[in-house]
Amino acid sequence: MIxxxxxxxxxxxxxxxxxxxxxxxxxxxxxxxxxxxxxxLPDVVIQPTETEEVATLVKLANKYGVPIYPRGQGTxxxxxxxxxxxxxxxxxxxxxxxxxxxxxxxxxxxxxxVLTSSIDQKANQYGLMYAxxxxxxxxxxxxxxxxENSGGPRGLKxxxxxxxxxxxxxxxxEGDIIKTGGRTVKNVTGYDLTKLIVGSEGxxxxxxxxxxxxxxxxxxxxxxxxxxxxxxxxxKAISTILQTGIxxxxxxxxxxxxIRAVEDYQxxxxxxxxxxxxxxxxxxxxxxxxxxxxxxxxxxxxxGAKEVKVAKSKEEALELWKARKLVSPAIVKIKPTKIxxxxxxxxxxxxxxxxxLKEIRExxxxxxxxxxxxxxxxxxxxxxxDIRDHEEMERVEQAVEExxxxxxxxxxxxxxxxxxxxxxxxxxxxxxxxxxxxMMKRIKESWDPNHIMNPGKIFPSPGQRLVLRND
Amino acid sequence: xxxxxxQNLKDKLAYDETFSCVQCGxxxxxxxxxxxxxxxSHSPRGRINLVxxxxxxxxxxxxxxxxxxxxxxxxxxxxxCPTNVQYGKILESAKVVLFEEKKEERKGVSAxxxxxxxxxxxxxxxxxxxxxxxxxxxxxTGMKKALHATKLINVLPERLSKFDKITPKPAGPxxxxxxxxxLPKNQPVLKVGFFPGCIMDTVFRDIxxxxxxxxxxxxxxxxxxxxxxxxxxxxxxxGDRQTAKELAKQNIEAFEREDFAxxxxxxxxxxxxxxxxxxxxxxxxxxxxxxxxxxxKTKDISYVLSQLELPFKKDVxxxxxxxxxxxxxxxxxxxxxxxALLKSIPGITFIPMEKPNKCCGSAGIYNLVxxxxxxxxxxxxxxxxxxxxxDGIVTTNPGCHLQMKLGVEREGKSDQIKVYHLVxxxxxxxxx
Ligand SMILES: Cc1cc2nc3c(=O)[nH]c(=O)nc-3n(C[C@H](O)[C@H](O)[C@H](O)COP(=O)(O)OP(=O)(O)OC[C@H]3O[C@@H](n4cnc5c(N)ncnc54)[C@H](O)[C@@H]3O)c2cc1C
Ligand code: SF4
Ligand code: SF4
Numbered sequence: 053m054i055x056x057x058x059x060x061x062x063x064x065x066x067x068x069x070x071x072x073x074x075x076x077x078x079x080x081x082x083x084x085x086x087x088x089x090x091x092x093l094p095d096v097v098i099q100p101t102e103t104e105e106v107a108t109l110v111k112l113a114n115k116y117g118v119p120i121y122p123r124g125q126g127t128x129x130x131x132x133x134x135x136x137x138x139x140x141x142x143x144x145x146x147x148x149x150x151x152x153x154x155x156x157x158x159x160x161x162x163x164x165x166v167l168t169s170s171i172d173q174k175a176n177q178y179g180l181m182y183a184x185x186x187x188x189x190x191x192x193x194x195x196x197x198x199x200e201n202s203g204g205p206r207g208l209k210x211x212x213x214x215x216x217x218x219x220x221x222x223x224x225x226e227g228d229i230i231k232t233g234g235r236t237v238k239n240v241t242g243y244d245l246t247k248l249i250v251g252s253e254g255x256x257x258x259x260x261x262x263x264x265x266x267x268x269x270x271x272x273x274x275x276x277x278x279x280x281x282x283x284x285x286x287x288k289a290i291s292t293i294l295q296t297g298i299x300x301x302x303x304x305x306x307x308x309x310x311i312r313a314v315e316d317y318q319x320x321x322x323x324x325x326x327x328x329x330x331x332x333x334x335x336x337x338x339x340x341x342x343x344x345x346x347x348x349x350x351x352x353x354x355x356g357a358k359e360v361k362v363a364k365s366k367e368e369a370l371e372l373w374k375a376r377k378l379v380s381p382a383i384v385k386i387k388p389t390k391i392x393x394x395x396x397x398x399x400x401x402x403x404x405x406x407x408x409l410k411e412i413r414e415x416x417x418x419x420x421x422x423x424x425x426x427x428x429x430x431x432x433x434x435x436x437x438d439i440r441d442h443e444e445m446e447r448v449e450q451a452v453e454e455x456x457x458x459x460x461x462x463x464x465x466x467x468x469x470x471x472x473x474x475x476x477x478x479x480x481x482x483x484x485x486x487x488x489x490x491m492m493k494r495i496k497e498s499w500d501p502n503h504i505m506n507p508g509k510i511f512p513s514p515g516q517r518l519v520l521r522n523d
Numbered sequence: 524x525x526x527x528x529x530q531n532l533k534d535k536l537a538y539d540e541t542f543s544c545v546q547c548g549x550x551x552x553x554x555x556x557x558x559x560x561x562x563x564s565h566s567p568r569g570r571i572n573l574v575x576x577x578x579x580x581x582x583x584x585x586x587x588x589x590x591x592x593x594x595x596x597x598x599x600x601x602x603x604c605p606t607n608v609q610y611g612k613i614l615e616s617a618k619v620v621l622f623e624e625k626k627e628e629r630k631g632v633s634a635x636x637x638x639x640x641x642x643x644x645x646x647x648x649x650x651x652x653x654x655x656x657x658x659x660x661x662x663x664t665g666m667k668k669a670l671h672a673t674k675l676i677n678v679l680p681e682r683l684s685k686f687d688k689i690t691p692k693p694a695g696p697x698x699x700x701x702x703x704x705x706l707p708k709n710q711p712v713l714k715v716g717f718f719p720g721c722i723m724d725t726v727f728r729d730i731x732x733x734x735x736x737x738x739x740x741x742x743x744x745x746x747x748x749x750x751x752x753x754x755x756x757x758x759x760x761x762g763d764r765q766t767a768k769e770l771a772k773q774n775i776e777a778f779e780r781e782d783f784a785x786x787x788x789x790x791x792x793x794x795x796x797x798x799x800x801x802x803x804x805x806x807x808x809x810x811x812x813x814x815x816x817x818x819x820k821t822k823d824i825s826y827v828l829s830q831l832e833l834p835f836k837k838d839v840x841x842x843x844x845x846x847x848x849x850x851x852x853x854x855x856x857x858x859x860x861x862x863a864l865l866k867s868i869p870g871i872t873f874i875p876m877e878k879p880n881k882c883c884g885s886a887g888i889y890n891l892v893x894x895x896x897x898x899x900x901x902x903x904x905x906x907x908x909x910x911x912x913x914d915g916i917v918t919t920n921p922g923c924h925l926q927m928k929l930g931v932e933r934e935g936k937s938d939q940i941k942v943y944h945l946v947x948x949x950x951x952x953x954x955x
Contacts, residue, residue, distance in 0.1 A: 074562065076564075076586075077582060077586050078564045078573055078582065078586040078587070078589070078590055079562055079563070079564045081564075081572065081573060081576060081582060081586075082562070082563035082564045082566070082568075082569035082572065082573070083563060085546055085572065086546065087545065087546045087547050087548060099561065125548050125551060126546070126548055126563075127547060127548045146561045167552065188547070188548075188549075190549070190552060191547070191548045191549055191551055191552060192548075380605045380606070381605045381606055381607055384543065384545065384605075384606040384607075385607075388542040388543050388545075388606075389542070389545070390545050390606075438542075439542065440542070
């Protein structure tokens with residue numbers, strides 16, 4: 053093993069600028085984690101900035117049987133970039149040199165390490181936007197977003213990453229360079245490999261360039277906040293609004309536990325006796341959304357809202373959103389470890405999911421708060437615990453398992469946006485069935501015959517269980 | 524294993540604080556060293572994780588050294604963090620442990636020279652004053668031989684000559700004389716103590732003098748109390764907590780003798796240290812309270828002046844941008860007041876630059892000790908400066924002031940762009 057690794061490193065040192073190869077212990081430890089759990093020390097970290105370099109190193113990895121793990125900025129919440137079997141982390145975060153906007157074609161061509169938010173910012177200069185907006189967009193790379201098929205609040209109206217990628221350049225697990233899709237929105241030439249790569253969590257190749265679709269930036273926005281005594285009413289309000297034909301750009305909810313946490317942390321004057329707050333943002337033509345926000349207001353009231361506030365200015369809108377922004381800092385004040393889940397259910401099952409989450413919270417005596425993208429059923433149950441408390445962490449693991457079961461039973465999915473990685477692989481079969489999972493495995497085997505591309509992800513090893521601990 | 528390592532590192536390092544880090548990475552884009560060095564070991568998330576690993580004994584302390592050494596301490600990672608990680612504390616604890624760890628090795632001539640500077644020069648304003656006109660940086664040159672083998676040897680002659688060019692001309696004996704007690708024309712509206720600092724008071728004496736005159740013009744009684752000393756920031760930043768504590772005590776005692784409404788300074792970096800004095804005494808209740816009282820009175824001059832009325836007399840026809848000091852923004856959390864003051868100057872046109880809150884790379888004596896790294900950071904800063912068309916850059920901290928001057932010089936723009944301390948412009952507008 054050591055000999056193979058040394059062989060790999062030796063040949064690598066001739067092929068790649070040595071400044072891009074990190075082998076010091078302190079450097080390697082800094083790529084041993086992501087934003088989830090678990091720490092695995094890689095043997096080397098490589099920071100390529102050219103497709104050829106990637107092709108070379110992947111070929112060498114095959115030759116010496118060294119596992120490699122693509123990594124963006126390590127914000128994955130599911131363990132995607134963790135070097136679980138040692139080997140080489142391929143850090144793409146420094147590969148951010150290309151960010152080209154073609155306003156006439158309404159596309160962007162980007163290198164994998166470009167930050168998601170900078171694509172949108174640059175597109176804005178042309179009156180365009182890049183719609184997918186994971187909350188982490190200021191830090192996460194487009195490569196990571198593509199690999200995880202990330203989505204955000206705007207997903208409800210605009211869809212997620214996969215809806216905006218039309219072409220990719222990929223280095224295959226055997227080190228060949230391929231291009232998928234192209235610069236046109238319509239493209240039916242052969243299998244849609246682009247979509248196969250998107251969401252593959254770095255197990256089918258390393259994305260080295262992407263062609264993304266841009267859309268016109270909406271002119272105006274309207275924001276509304278509604279409070280509900282009964283969380284079920286808020287669920288009804290969500291479905292009624294959507295049935296009237298209005299598709300809000302964002303529809304976020306906070307439950308009572310998160311409202312209270314925010315008020316304890318930084319009093320904003322939110323009512324702590326209500327069970328839910330809905331935050332709704334419409335975007336589009338100024339005149340049209342003025343009318344629509346009024347309809348939304350009336351609907352909320354009819355569904356039993358206690359109070360509805362429509363922001364009169366940009367500042368007021370920001371003030372309303374502040375509550376939602378403060379949830380994360382507020383809840384970690386309670387305890388430091390945050391386990392952020394993203395199990396997603398069909399919209400109609402949101403109230404049922406809330407019931408189940410309530411039961412789980414009580415059964416395991418945990419701080420469980422729920423907030424997130426209510427409009428698309430992508431709730432974010434977050435459990436707040438202390439990783440140093442082993443007994444508590446065991447309860448957390450059981451609770452998380454039960455959340456997964458609940459979501460799947462209600463016709464939903466394990467993960468709406470964070471991906472499977474190492475964390476959720478034990479539950480894959482539960483959702484996909486034996487054959488479903490087997491078909492995926494066959495794809496993986498045929499793409500990566502030497503098992504070197506991000507091993508240990510998506511597919512469970514026999515007997516694997518959920519573990520939320522670092523040691 | 525050395526002494527420190529044997530003791531419980533979990534207690535010595537801010538181990539508990541590291542658990543607030545959820546490794547979300549939100550701090551990465553805010554960190555100047557991550558941007559210029561491109562490695563996680565030079566990012567807040569990486570550094571915090573390494574401190575945690577060192578506390579757990581999973582890596583030796585030596586692995587911490589370079590990442591901690593190359594941190595600017597600008598603390599831009601703190602406001603960026605959604606979970607309020609106390610990075611300052613984590614960093615400081617690592618510095619203290621590394622400093623103690625290295626004490627053993629600090630016996631050679633070089634270490635003695637460095638220690639001499641820190642222990643026998645900085646704490647004594649009068650000695651610095653004597654050196655005064657011959658300037659601090661020349662002192663470093665003179666010591667170069669002695670500083671051999673320490674990191675300060677990185678300060679090569681050609682580099683020092685860069686600083687030479689941009690350092691203000693030494694104050695003559697006449698300018699060095701100063702009144703220690705100023706009374707306003709009318710009944711004082713406030714009585715304030717003034718904190719001139721040590722190194723900066725030799726290099727930027729004029730700015731301190733102007734600050735005092737401005738306070739006076741705004742109606743304050745201003746006093747420089749005896750027995751005050753160096754703020755201890757440089758000691759604290761190199762991990763010498765013991766000396767920092769002693770200096771803090773001396774300052775606290777000196778200022779306790781009078782009843783001041785505020786203790787005013789015009790040096791963002793020192794102000795930050797003074798405003799966190801209580802952090803030094805978390806294990807000593809009595810001193811903690813006294814330090815806290817001192818800290819809460821400590822204010823940057825821009826804060827105090829913004830509460831008062833300044834007698835503007837003439838227009839200052841300049842188009843300027845503003846480079847806030849990190850220590851003022853991220854530690855003292857003072858952002859609106861200096862900007863409002865700047866904009867209030869008659870005749871001034873203010874153009875903001877992109878990412879003003881990004882560190883310029885001066886960071887105490889970082890630019891001397893880590894010259895190359897500092898210049899990379901400065902070059903990033905200058906890219907943003909170059910985007911705006913201005914004839915002045917305004918700062919609130921002498922360290923940033925020098926660094927920005929160096930930046931302008933490096934861009935070959937010394938003829939077009941001048942660097943000012945905010946109080947210089949205020950003084951000019953008031954005809955002082
Ligand atoms: C506070 C917080 C909030 C978040 N909010 C959201 C949210 O709202 N929506 C959402 O969807 N996610 C969210 N996430 C999760 C995370 O940010 C996303 O999954 C993001 O896409 C990861 O990007 P990254 O650059 O950090 O990639 P990494 O975490 O480094 O990697 C993620 C995966 O992508 C693979 N990968 C990375 N680069 C490449 C490449 N060039 N080629 C092939 N594979 C690659 C890795 O192997 C890994 O499997 C959040 C995370 C945090 C910490
Ligand atoms: S932003 Fe805060 S919590 Fe997130 S990685 Fe940085 S220090 Fe840790
Ligand atoms: S203090 Fe500054 S340089 Fe150090 S980690 Fe924080 S942001 Fe980076």
